[in-house]
Amino acid sequence: MAFAGKWETESQEGYDAFCKLVGIPDEVIAKGRDYKLVTEVTQNGNTFTWTQLYPANAKVTNTFTVDKESDMETIGGKKFKATVHMNGGKLTVDFPNYHHTSEIVGASSLRHPHPAL
Template sequence: MAFAGRWETETQEGYDAFCKLLGIPDDIIEKGRDYKLITEVIQNGNDFTWTQIYPTNAKVSNKFTIGKESDMETIGGKKFKATVSLDGGKLSVSFPNYHHTSEISGGKLIEVNTLT
């Protein structure tokens, strides 16, 4: 499955509830509600560079190899170690407090975050 490309957020379902459960303050939730987040993915086989670009030009970039533990960082600057897996065309990784999956469907990048 090829994830490489530049993807722009089209919709966000459950954004407010997810942010509240993560403890993000209401004023920050309000500012981020209509952001058009850009996700840039460079893929070379099982090696990825996954960059999220926020409207303020803040960036978070994580490099990882499928199946190998990697150093990761959240937008809030929290550093952690995680292993990204690929199963059934979906990338899957656990962040602190939530689990993230990504897949390409209908020519779009679909990302789902679930609290853990």
Template sequence: MAFAGRWETETQEGYEAFCKLLGIPDDVIMKGRDYKLITEVTQDGDNFSWTQIYPTNARVTNKFTIGKECDMETIGGKQFKATVSLEGGKLSVTFPNYHHTSEICGGKLVEISKAGSVELKRTSKKI
């Protein structure tokens, strides 16, 4: 149950380069650069509900069970199928254009999204 809770972004590294690689428009990148993304996670055993709340209160919620294929959605609204794995306390899933991992380190939620050599690292505190 380590992931369960409400998290707020503290730091982001590689944000702009990662967003540009995904084709996000510059004006959207500028708006989101200093935004404190809120992540809400509920966990019941291997079952998760993972919601990210973006500027203008846009929300993306993905529900998944570890090791089982599920329907997921990107912030851009793209639907895809994926299987989330949990190894060594780290959640791992492949999105259409990048690979994403999440883990708890020192009481912080650390998320890394990687596309090729470009990496976005977001660290969030529990609120």
């Protein structure tokens, strides 16, 4: 499954609960509620560079190879090691406080729902 491209969030599921879980302050949660997160992905075989662009020009970039431990970083700047897996066309990874899954839905949507709490 080719993830390469530039993707914009169409909808968010569980946004407020997710933000509270990862420690984002209420005023930042309110500002970001209607923001359409942009994700830029480049892919070379099983190696990805995954950049998420946030308001005020903040961004987080992680480069990883599927099924190999990689150095990662959260939006809050926390660095950790993780292994991204691909299962059934979905990329999955465990962040320090949550499990992240991304998948292509239809021809033009990248889906990465916030986890159920």
